[in-house]
Amino acid sequence: MLDIRLIPVLSDNYVYLLRDGATGAVAVVDPGEAEPVAMVLDDLGWRLSHILNTHHHADHVAGNEDLKRLSQAPVIGPEADRHRIPTLDQGVGEGDTVRVGSRTARVIAVPGHTSGHIAFWFEADSALFCGDTLFSLGCGRLFEGTPAQMWDSLQKLRALPDETRIYCGHEYTAGNARFALSIDPDNPALQARAAEVERLWLAGKPTLPVTLGAEKRANPFLHADDPALAARLGMAGADPVAVFAETRRRKDTFRG
Structure with a gap:
């Protein structure tokens, strides 16, 4: 299994380090900052071999250049965003695979938050790195895509196995829980997750x-x-699609 480490950066972003124990290969996913990543790599004695980007937003790629210079690791990300990720070495899209040592990720195109957004699914490791498409109890804003595109993307992710672990780009879960309860207050699974999130939040732990x-x-x-x-x-x-669009519209204006 991949050894996965979560690194908080900026105000609410998460960067992920992935290490393949069999080969020592190490990937970073969506490095919005370089320095915190470099510090963790030094502390662990890991050497970076891959830089993975899910989409072009600066809070997911701003650390690319410095980490690439320090490690000579190639940057792998959406081919559709090649013109917006100047450090990109290898462009990938729907159905492509990316190897990190002995571990393999399938690339899933998930437009909606941005037009070129992708996710990396390590099936054998039950790990999905989905950037800003799917959040816990939420989803990304539609900055470039349409409701139909985002709903299609979410259905792709929903079809993955239940045991898949979601590693998304932001710590938004507490706010998402408040909104979710406002439109689905009688859902016992949501109630339980919201209570769990509150406990984790109060303890200063990631959700x-x-x-x-x-x-x-x-x-x-x-x-x-x-x-x-x-x-x-x-x-x-x-x-x-209309129901999804209305749900997203309500979330965009929610002040709870």
């Missing part, structure tokens, strides 16, 4: 990773095709 199975039960953004959610939104019989 991630979380299993996809838990998200399938509690995350309203994965329920746009559930007639019960549509009815609660006053949209009985509506198309799931």
Whole structure:
């Protein structure tokens, strides 16, 4: 199994280090800052061999250049964003694979938050690095994509095995829980997850990773095709894309 380390950076971002024990290969996912990553690498005695980007936003790629200079590690990210990730060495897209030592990730195209967004799924390690597409109890804002694109992307991720662990780009779970409870207050799985999140938050601990199975039960953004959610939104019989769009609209204006 991959040895996965979570590194908080900036105000609420997470960067991930992945080490393959069989070969010593080490990848970093979405380095929004270089210095915290370099410090952890030094502390652990690990040498960086791969830099993985899910999308082009600065809080996910700003550390690329410095880490590449320190390690000579190639930057691997969405081919569709080649013009927006100047350090990119290897562009990948839907169905491609990326090897980190003996471990293999499948690339999944998940446009919506950005037009070129991808996720890295290490199936044998039950680990999904999904950037800002899927959050615990939430999903990313639609900066470049459409509701239809994002709903399609979320359905792709929802179809992965329940035991898949979600490693997303931000610590947004507490705020997401408050919104989710505002539109799905009687969901026992959501209630339990919200209570767990509050305990972790008060203890100063990360709320991630979380299993996809838990998200399938509690995350309203994965329920746009559930007639019960549509009815609660006053949209009985509506198309799931319309239900998703309304859920996202409400989250964008939520002040709870």
